[in-house]
Amino acid sequence: METGKTEKGAPQQTLAELRTGQRCVLDRLDLPEDMARRLMELGFLPGNEIVLGRRAPGGGPRVYRVDGSEVALRRDTAARMYVRRDPESDLIVLS
Amino acid sequence: MSSCHGDPPRAGLLPNPNILPPQPRGERPIIVAIVGPPNSGKSTLFNRLTGLRQKVANFPGVTVEHRMGKAKLKGHQEVFLVDLPGVYSLTPRAEDEQVTHDVLKGERADFPKPDAVILILDVTNLGRNLVLAAPVLSLGLPTLILLNMADDLASRGGKVDIASLASELKSPVALISAAKGTGIESIQQFLLGTAARLNAPPTRVELPVLQSVPECRKWAANLGKRASYRPPAPPIWTRRLDAIFLHPVAGPLIFAAILVGVFQSIFTWAKPIMDHLQEAVQFSGVWMKHVLPDSALSSLLIDGIWQGVGSVLVFLPQILLLFLFIGILEDSGYLARAALIADRTMSKFGLQGKSFIPLLSAYACAVPAVMATRVIENKRDRIATILIAPLMTCSARLPIYILLIAAFIPNVKLAGNFLSLQTATMLGLYVLGFVAAVLTARALKSSILKSTNTSFVLEMPPYRWPTLQSLSLRLVDRAKVFLRRAGTIILLVTVLLWVTAHLPLQGGKMASLDHSYAAWLGKAIEPVLKPLGFNWKIGIGLISSLIVREVIVSTLGTIYGIQGDEHSPGLQAALHQDLSTAGAIALLIFFAFAMQCFSTLAVVKRETGGWRWPMFQFSYMLVLAYSGSWVAFHIAQHFLR
Numbered sequence: 001m002e003t004g005k006t007e008k009g010a011p012q013q014t015l016a017e018l019r020t021g022q023r024c025v026l027d028r029l030d031l032p033e034d035m036a037r038r039l040m041e042l043g044f045l046p047g048n049e050i051v052l053g054r055r056a057p058g059g060g061p062r063v064y065r066v067d068g069s070e071v072a073l074r075r076d077t078a079a080r081m082y083v084r085r086d087p088e089s090d091l092i093v094l095s
Numbered sequence: 096m097s098s099c100h101g102d103p104p105r106a107g108l109l110p111n112p113n114i115l116p117p118q119p120r121g122e123r124p125i126i127v128a129i130v131g132p133p134n135s136g137k138s139t140l141f142n143r144l145t146g147l148r149q150k151v152a153n154f155p156g157v158t159v160e161h162r163m164g165k166a167k168l169k170g171h172q173e174v175f176l177v178d179l180p181g182v183y184s185l186t187p188r189a190e191d192e193q194v195t196h197d198v199l200k201g202e203r204a205d206f207p208k209p210d211a212v213i214l215i216l217d218v219t220n221l222g223r224n225l226v227l228a229a230p231v232l233s234l235g236l237p238t239l240i241l242l243n244m245a246d247d248l249a250s251r252g253g254k255v256d257i258a259s260l261a262s263e264l265k266s267p268v269a270l271i272s273a274a275k276g277t278g279i280e281s282i283q284q285f286l287l288g289t290a291a292r293l294n295a296p297p298t299r300v301e302l303p304v305l306q307s308v309p310e311c312r313k314w315a316a317n318l319g320k321r322a323s324y325r326p327p328a329p330p331i332w333t334r335r336l337d338a339i340f341l342h343p344v345a346g347p348l349i350f351a352a353i354l355v356g357v358f359q360s361i362f363t364w365a366k367p368i369m370d371h372l373q374e375a376v377q378f379s380g381v382w383m384k385h386v387l388p389d390s391a392l393s394s395l396l397i398d399g400i401w402q403g404v405g406s407v408l409v410f411l412p413q414i415l416l417l418f419l420f421i422g423i424l425e426d427s428g429y430l431a432r433a434a435l436i437a438d439r440t441m442s443k444f445g446l447q448g449k450s451f452i453p454l455l456s457a458y459a460c461a462v463p464a465v466m467a468t469r470v471i472e473n474k475r476d477r478i479a480t481i482l483i484a485p486l487m488t489c490s491a492r493l494p495i496y497i498l499l500i501a502a503f504i505p506n507v508k509l510a511g512n513f514l515s516l517q518t519a520t521m522l523g524l525y526v527l528g529f530v531a532a533v534l535t536a537r538a539l540k541s542s543i544l545k546s547t548n549t550s551f552v553l554e555m556p557p558y559r560w561p562t563l564q565s566l567s568l569r570l571v572d573r574a575k576v577f578l579r580r581a582g583t584i585i586l587l588v589t590v591l592l593w594v595t596a597h598l599p600l601q602g603g604k605m606a607s608l609d610h611s612y613a614a615w616l617g618k619a620i621e622p623v624l625k626p627l628g629f630n631w632k633i634g635i636g637l638i639s640s641l642i643v644r645e646v647i648v649s650t651l652g653t654i655y656g657i658q659g660d661e662h663s664p665g666l667q668a669a670l671h672q673d674l675s676t677a678g679a680i681a682l683l684i685f686f687a688f689a690m691q692c693f694s695t696l697a698v699v700k701r702e703t704g705g706w707r708w709p710m711f712q713f714s715y716m717l718v719l720a721y722s723g724s725w726v727a728f729h730i731a732q733h734f735l736r
Binding site for chain 2: 035037039055058059060063073
């Protein structure tokens with residue numbers, strides 16, 4: 001069973017913890033099989049880069065740019081998607 | 096641009112799309128399936144190839160729909176095209192994937208195996224779209240691969256080498272733009288060659304393990320690399336527009352402005368057209384009275400059928416206008432943003448953003464709305480949306496709303512020139528339907544349709560200009576449905592009403608309304624309706640509108656037409672004889688809540704797979720309508736005294 005920690009022991013971040021414009025690489029999906037498969041078909045494959053797009057007004061779902069398209073997910077889904085981040089690449093992507 | 100002008104594919108109509116008799120090859124027509132992921136332009140291509148004449152049908156036993164059409168080729172050859180549901184893979188998980196899978200494998204008893212496949216992919220996102228090529232090519236059927244949205248790819252600086260992609264996949268590949276109609280001639284060539292290709296042995300292509308998404312994705316990425324695919328730059332305009340439409344402050348404001356604008360223009364733009372139509376119907380009625388000899392038959396023809404059907408036809412412009420706006424919102428890509436904005440609010444009522452799209456369509460008509468709930472994956476969310484959709488103010492309620500408001504609500508200005516009491520009443524009825532719908536959803540989702548986690552996964556398509564062809568196709572489709580209704584079920588109810596209102600014969604003459612079967616029926620239910628402020632004449636109207644609610648207006652027309660003297664005071668004035676203002680308000684509330692639409696019940700039965708939910712829905716809405724109008728009647732009586 002995965003512990004939710006990286007090899008270095010630091011707690012792993014989830015997609016829900018990042019902000020608009022930040023980039024990350026998807027590590028793993030902690031979601032039911034059906035949902036995970038559907039997300040993978042939409043491009044949320046481990047190893048793929050994700051850029052955080054806009055959040056719906058009033059704190060609704062957020063748009064994620066992945067694999068050449070944009071997909072909106074609710075926060076509770078994003079909170080179960082673990083990501084790796086390279087602090088160097090943390091540039092704000094202008095709309 | 097105009098490459099398809101030389102020989103446009105013409106369309107014919109397949110007599111019975113669902114039951115193609117299984118015939119040996121060579122005798123039965125060639126069938127070509129169109130397959131592709133959602134949003135790849137499948138339907139646009141299908142429409143372009145088959146034109147306006149096509150049929151939508153359901154596969155028996157499942158809620159998945161397919162469309163069939165005929166494309167005429169050079170040399171009078173014909174090919175049947177079937178538009179299968181959009182899928183990301185052929186792994187039979189969801190119902191639509193199962194159907195696509197079964198049809199392509201020839202595993203459906205009710206549908207012959209296609210002879211060839213047209214695979215349409217969005218070339219602006221080739222990596223992800225090519226994944227579907229693996230399972231499709233593994234079928235071994237002759238396949239044409241169309242890379243759609245070539246214009247987008249070029250304008251955003253992307254490119255792909257179709258010759259090397261074709262040699263990698265050992266299938267013909269063509270770049271097209273289904274929306275603009277470029278590259279379509281490649282399909283003609285492919286279809287013409289299909290018959291010759293039928294007996295050729297299938298070519299072998301190296302394919303990945305189909306069950307593994309990452310494997311397929313890697314295969315697709317490698318293919319793209321070998322075809323020197325350069326993905327297009329991000330859609331700048333989409334980003335810019337999203338910065339406005341999803342802006343924390345401007346976004347919701349624009350959202351509200353669009354909704355208000357749509358409803359406002361439906362009333363103001365459609366009104367002059369409707370007035371002209373109304374005049375035309377009345378004028379022609381008077382003219383026919385002069386021309387035809389005075390007899391029972393001419394009365395049936397003019398007072399029964401012409402006025403009855405005519406009073407419903409008048410609403411066609413308004414309905415089409417609403418569908419036009421919904422079409423523009425959907426085709427432009429805004430509806431996905433609207434769903435995103437609405438998600439948070441909808442989640443408070445236990446629903447989700449995707450419920451917004453069907454609920455918006457429900458303002459036009461609940462039937463397409465119920466079908467549009469298919470975008471909602473969660474079954475309980477879907478049923479909840481289906482159950483509340485008929486509470487939204489559909490266009491069939493407009494006739495009675497307009498009639499009663501014009502007759503009973505004084506045209507007092509409330510806020511300068513912007514709002515009159517009549518407009519406010521109309522808006523109030525819209526709000527009432529909406530509030531009833533969301534409260535019902537909330538009640539359902541916290542009781543019988545409780546679900547723990549609802550997922551919301553929504554792809555945001557880039558913004559596009561809606562095409563005239565797609566919009567006009569929608570409108571023609573809707574107009575056909577409406578006219579068919581007017582010509583069949585509404586006509587039937589109108590004739591039935593006229594007959595019951597004129598029989599039995601008394602001494603060889605037709606009965607007056609007071610002594611007719613209709614009156615007897617109306618008087619029989621009068622005791623139940625009295626507490627709501629309705630008398631037996633309104634009762635006749637309610638009975639006749641049980642199957643189709645818009646019939647109420649023509650029923651009242653028939654009732655008062657019968658009683659009308661030389662100087663017919665008009666329906667509005669006539670209503671004052673039988674209805675107090677409190678009663679009129681109660682009648683408005685009754686129509687806001689009651690499920691008087693057999694078509695909706697039938698489609699709910701089909702979509703939920705049984706009579707359980709439609710029966711529940713009917714009873715629930717009837718109870719709501721009765722108690723709602725009882726309360727409204729008593730409150731109104733108290734205040735209007």
